[in-house]
Amino acid sequence: MGQTGLWILLAALVAGLAVGLVLRLREGRIRPARPGEDVDPDPSHLPERVAAALGPAVTLVQISTTFCSPCRHTHARLATLAENNDGLRHVDLDVTHEPEIAHQLGVLRTPTTIAYDAAGAELLRVGGVPDADTLLDSLRPHLAPA
Amino acid sequence: MSAGQPVDxxxxxxxxxxxxxxxxxxxxxxxxxxxxxxxxxxxxxxFIGLRYAPYAVLYRSLVAPRLGPTAEREAAAPVRFAQGVGFAFALVGTIGYAADVVLLGAIATGFALFAAFLNAAFDFCLGCETYLLLRRFAPGTQTQA
Structure with a gap:
């Protein structure tokens, strides 16, 4: 009986360590769009709130919930980035009460930020708090030269 | 529907x-x-408030004075939501142990420990970031904010 508890304790700690390390590795990493996997290749299938948010060049759509504190850090970082770069727009969608939007976009954790071009095609996505400079570098080809 | 003051x-x-x-x-x-x-x-x-949570009281009276102040603040809603998830697992665990279904008790406790450990060791709030995932499995579950 005590044995069972010990094994479950060890399993929980090992699992926690593994998941924690994987999450730390993936945190803020930029992933190019993967059409057919988490990306619907047809932009006309975008959820209405996302389609309505798209700007003239590149739009960073941040998926957040009320219960997510890294979302707030991400918001501050991306808002500054958009302010300082012409053609870049940042929209923070709180989907706490509309989880189906996240489902449609294949988003499992918050914050996830998806960059769209003007036509609504996904360029890349980032899970966790993104690094502003790296993100900007990846988006530069899609932004008009300043 | 305020969840309370932001916390250290x-x-x-x-x-x-x-x-x-x-x-x-x-x-x-x-x-x-x-x-x-x-x-x-x-x-x-x-359900009552982070101010009154025993570990928070302990933190304020014993630990915070030694660490010195910080300007950093974290919103209360995510933390309270995570406590609610912990509550659910701990409740199932308590019932399991008390009813002598030790395996159920231990497994539920193991899940709660997994989440608490991720938070302690990696500063990753499982309940908060996977809220959408939890909603998908339990669409009716709504914790107060």
Whole structure:
């Protein structure tokens, strides 16, 4: 009986360590769009709130919930980035009460930020708090030269 | 629908460390009154307010004065939501142990420990970031904010 508890304790700690390390590795990493996997290749299938948010060049759509504190850090970082770069727009969608939007976009954790071009095609996505400079570098080809 | 004042982010982290230790002791001893106490601790944080959560009180009176102040603040809603998730697992665990279904008690406690450990060691709030995932499995579940 005590044995069972010990094994479950060890399993929980090992699992926690593994998941924690994987999450730390993936945190803020930029992933190019993967059409057919988490990306619907047809932009006309975008959820209405996302389609309505798209700007003239590149739009960073941040998926957040009320219960997510890294979302707030991400918001501050991306808002500054958009302010300082012409053609870049940042929209923070709180989907706490509309989880189906996240489902449609294949988003499992918050914050996830998806960059769209003007036509609504996904360029890349980032899970966790993104690094502003790296993100900007990846988006530069899609932004008009300043 | 305010969840309360923003908190010093080191407070919830400290609480997660204590929670991890408490849950580990529960798993090693199968002593369910301790898990029942932890369930109440979770419940206070989730449903009454973080100010009154025992580990937060401990943090404010014993730890914070030694660390010095910080300007950093964390919103209360995510932390309270996570406490609510912990409450659910700890409650199932307590019922399991008390009803002598030790395996159920231990597994539920193991999940709670997994989440508390991730928070303590990696500063990753499982309940908060996977809220959408939890909603998908339990669409009716709505914790107060």
């Amino acid at each position: 982010p080191r407070g919830p982290r400290f609480a997660a460390v204590i929670t991890t230790v408490v849950l580990a002791v529960v798993l090693l001893t199968s002593w369910w009154p301790l898990l029942a106490a932890q369930t109440i601790v979770f419940g206070i944080g989730a």
